[in-house]
Amino acid sequence: xxxxxxxxxxxxxxxxxxxxxxxxxxxxxxxxxxxxxxxxxxxxxxxxxxxxxxxxxxxxxxxxxxxxxxxxxxxxxxxxxxxxxxxxxxxxxxxxxxxxxxxxxxxxxxxxxxxxxxxxxxxxxxxxxxxxxxxxxxxxxxxxxxxxxxxxxxxxxxxxxxxxxxxxxxxxxxxxxxxxxxxxxxxxxxxxxxxxxxxxxxxxxxxxx
Amino acid sequence: xxxxxxxxxxxxxxxxxxxxxxxxxxxxxxxxxxxxxxxxxxxxxxxxxxxxxxxxxxxxxxxxxxxxxxxxxxxxxxxxxxxxxxxxxxxxxxxxxxxxxxxxxxxxxxxxxxxxxxxxxxxxxxxxxxxxxxxxxxxxxxxxxxxxxxxxxxxxxxxxxxxxxxxxxxxxxxxxxxxxxxxxxxxxxxxxxxxxxxxxxxxxxxxxx
Numbered sequence: 001x002x003x004x005x006x007x008x009x010x011x012x013x014x015x016x017x018x019x020x021x022x023x024x025x026x027x028x029x030x031x032x033x034x035x036x037x038x039x040x041x042x043x044x045x046x047x048x049x050x051x052x053x054x055x056x057x058x059x060x061x062x063x064x065x066x067x068x069x070x071x072x073x074x075x076x077x078x079x080x081x082x083x084x085x086x087x088x089x090x091x092x093x094x095x096x097x098x099x100x101x102x103x104x105x106x107x108x109x110x111x112x113x114x115x116x117x118x119x120x121x122x123x124x125x126x127x128x129x130x131x132x133x134x135x136x137x138x139x140x141x142x143x144x145x146x147x148x149x150x151x152x153x154x155x156x157x158x159x160x161x162x163x164x165x166x167x168x169x170x171x172x173x174x175x176x177x178x179x180x181x182x183x184x185x186x187x188x189x190x191x192x193x194x195x196x197x198x199x200x201x202x203x204x205x206x207x208x209x
Numbered sequence: 210x211x212x213x214x215x216x217x218x219x220x221x222x223x224x225x226x227x228x229x230x231x232x233x234x235x236x237x238x239x240x241x242x243x244x245x246x247x248x249x250x251x252x253x254x255x256x257x258x259x260x261x262x263x264x265x266x267x268x269x270x271x272x273x274x275x276x277x278x279x280x281x282x283x284x285x286x287x288x289x290x291x292x293x294x295x296x297x298x299x300x301x302x303x304x305x306x307x308x309x310x311x312x313x314x315x316x317x318x319x320x321x322x323x324x325x326x327x328x329x330x331x332x333x334x335x336x337x338x339x340x341x342x343x344x345x346x347x348x349x350x351x352x353x354x355x356x357x358x359x360x361x362x363x364x365x366x367x368x369x370x371x372x373x374x375x376x377x378x379x380x381x382x383x384x385x386x387x388x389x390x391x392x393x394x395x396x397x398x399x400x401x402x403x404x405x406x407x408x409x410x411x412x413x414x415x416x417x418x
Contacts, residue, residue: 014408172413180225192406195224
């Protein structure tokens, strides 16, 4: 298993496989195949077999994949067979929506704190949390040993907040700010930007008359 | 110009180039280079030159790219030299946060309607809009000739709402629901899923002890 050499593109597909397996399990399926996964995910079955082969394969020719076992393996590979504590930085509309989102806990992530710089937001309840001051950030990162943070601040302050997070030891940033962050090679960034998504679709659309 | 043959991966990078050019212009730069763009975006300069070459190149060896001109060209290529009207389906925390988001208008998108199925949400003001009933959807899609929709509904209802949208003629769906939508080949889907982002980062993190 040479996990180091697997490309980011392959890694980015593993969560999709896991999600589809969870979905199939809810449908009552115990066994699936690369064909079925491929059809459901609009990928080729060969692609799926190849992606999974980097980690050992998990299926026998002709017998398919055990839905529960493959989920368990993918959770181990993605390191979500444990719960990760996550902080949200920015208590605007988006930050608050993320705290309220119910889809994290079952997938390995628990939002344990939300921070903002604005005095009027500090102390405000958001779900089960209370917005904390950015002054509290170093203490909380250390106490909770936070490695993963969701950045939901305006573009103007994203880089300076990211620098602060990295200095505190954060290693993974889910970045909602519409800028490309500059980070050292040992820090991962995953960008979420609806504008990029919309623009890459309108390329394919006929221009309106 | 054989735009049809350009891969999705290349197209997905064009909005990033555009965003960086806008950023450089704000910094007062009139000329940039594939080297500078590459450094800022953590891509190789060769990659950037190759991506742009599909559409004609836009730069001369040794003189770099004109920041304003390249922006204009990219906006034409991405079909955002016009404004696209967009509807948000789902007036939960996320849908409302999207309506409030200030980053769409300057990038070619204007949210003109928000819909929900829940009686208690219909009529509620969100920014300058009022939540409309899903019964209004066919009329609004037709009147505004909506091609682009943002889907911010729970996973359980996402596929059936998508089917409805596609039947009404919607051709591009920015999907926030954590499922892989089944759509015909002439419809584009771009998925935004924080869980997928988080899981593809924790792969690279040391497991906590």
